Amino acid sequence: MRKLYMIISLAAILTLSTKTQAQFYDGFTGTGNIGGTCADATCNNNGWYTHSNSKPATIDILSGSLNYTGLAASTGNRVYISGNTLELTRDVNAAVTGLTTVGYYSALIKVVDTTNLSATGFDYFMSLGATTGQSLTSMFARLGIKSSNNKTNFRFGLLNNSGGTAYTEYATDLVFGTTYLVVVKFDMTSKAASLWVNPSTLGGAEPSGSITNTSSTTAPAAIASVVIRNGYNSTNLGGTPKAEIDEIRAGATFAAVTPAFAGINSISKANVSVYPNPAKDMLFVRNAEGANRIEISNIIGTKVVSQKLDNNGQIDVANLKKGIYFISLYSDNEIITTIKFIKE
Numbered sequence: 001m002r003k004l005y006m007i008i009s010l011a012a013i014l015t016l017s018t019k020t021q022a023q024f025y026d027g028f029t030g031t032g033n034i035g036g037t038c039a040d041a042t043c044n045n046n047g048w049y050t051h052s053n054s055k056p057a058t059i060d061i062l063s064g065s066l067n068y069t070g071l072a073a074s075t076g077n078r079v080y081i082s083g084n085t086l087e088l089t090r091d092v093n094a095a096v097t098g099l100t101t102v103g104y105y106s107a108l109i110k111v112v113d114t115t116n117l118s119a120t121g122f123d124y125f126m127s128l129g130a131t132t133g134q135s136l137t138s139m140f141a142r143l144g145i146k147s148s149n150n151k152t153n154f155r156f157g158l159l160n161n162s163g164g165t166a167y168t169e170y171a172t173d174l175v176f177g178t179t180y181l182v183v184v185k186f187d188m189t190s191k192a193a194s195l196w197v198n199p200s201t202l203g204g205a206e207p208s209g210s211i212t213n214t215s216s217t218t219a220p221a222a223i224a225s226v227v228i229r230n231g232y233n234s235t236n237l238g239g240t241p242k243a244e245i246d247e248i249r250a251g252a253t254f255a256a257v258t259p260a261f262a263g264i265n266s267i268s269k270a271n272v273s274v275y276p277n278p279a280k281d282m283l284f285v286r287n288a289e290g291a292n293r294i295e296i297s298n299i300i301g302t303k304v305v306s307q308k309l310d311n312n313g314q315i316d317v318a319n320l321k322k323g324i325y326f327i328s329l330y331s332d333n334e335i336i337t338t339i340k341f342i343k344e
Contacts, residue, residue, distance in 0.1 A: 023098040024250035029076035033058035035092035043134045051136040052091040059090050066108040066246035068181045069297040069326040072259040074247050081230045083116035083242030090230040095132040096250045099223040105250040106183040106257035111243045113176050117147040118238020122157035122167040125240035129225035140220045141186035141193045145241050149173050160193035164215035191219050203260035226250050261338050278342035285313035291329040291336050
């Protein structure tokens with residue numbers, strides 16, 4: 001009986017683990033490129049297919065990862081879409097399985113500059129696909145982009161499917177050269193797409209702060225792939241961005257595509273804690289033997305504090321604005337753990 005109970009318990013744990021993991025993940029551990037030239041009938045490489053028929057080509061892999069404080073540690077490298085008018089049909093997709101009624105995808109995105117961006121309308125550069133492989137033509141849950149604030153910043157937008165009347169704008173000016181965590185959801189039943197940028201919580205239920213688009217009444221046939229697109233919209237005189245993209249996930253839940261860094265939810269394992277939390281003026285770190293330096297980052301990943309950790313574990317946070325922050329503890333250059341705290 002005891003052995004049977006242990007087997008059942010293990011099965012339950014494995015089932016729970018499977019449900020919380022992404023059905024698709026690519027940290028781009030390969031080198032060279034994704035997609036294919038198709039000139040020699042080779043249209044796939046590193047798990048991605050080229051599906052642009054007018055000028056099939058590849059998307060480059062760059063050395064090194066993008067990182068986002070609070071998200072599970074990045075692996076491998078990153079990819080680069082050029083926003084170059086001579087390379088605008090470099091469109092690729094990777095197969096996704098196991099998504100039926102609802103699908104999510106997430107990515108780390110760093111837009112480099114205004115190259116190729118329209119100031120008047122959105123053009124999309126990531127989406128889900130209804131099929132996979134070389135003949136993909138149906139793209140939905142479209143993540144769009146345009147420049148804003150007289151080209152000083154940019155904004156994301158969302159379209160649920162082709163045929164939609166207009167993008168829904170994520171009404172926040174975003175900063176070039178900054179890495180953002182972007183999450184997109186599509187509901188096959190309601191035909192609604194939702195978008196989060198730097199969501200307030202990771203690894204759990206959907207947080208607030210999203211926008212939704214339902215402008216198209218057409219539903220795709222299936223959720224079969226995740227897509228990276230390099231294109232141009234002649235109406236808007238602009239197109240997809242010059243951008244780096246990394247840590248792409250697709251899954252059936254918000255938690256599956258936003259896995260939290262282990263240190264945030266396992267403080268007891270690391271035996272490190274911070275208090276008080278929320279903090280107003282002073283923050284104290286305890287049980288941090290071996291740590292000699294700390295860094296504090298805000299919710300969008302910008303480092304706001306970097307200093308030595310004294311023997312008292314005392315940190316002055318009085319000048320920080322109210323909000324959510326992540327404190328990372330280091331032993332020399334090696335990170336020990338990262339813990340979330342709230343500044344009130």
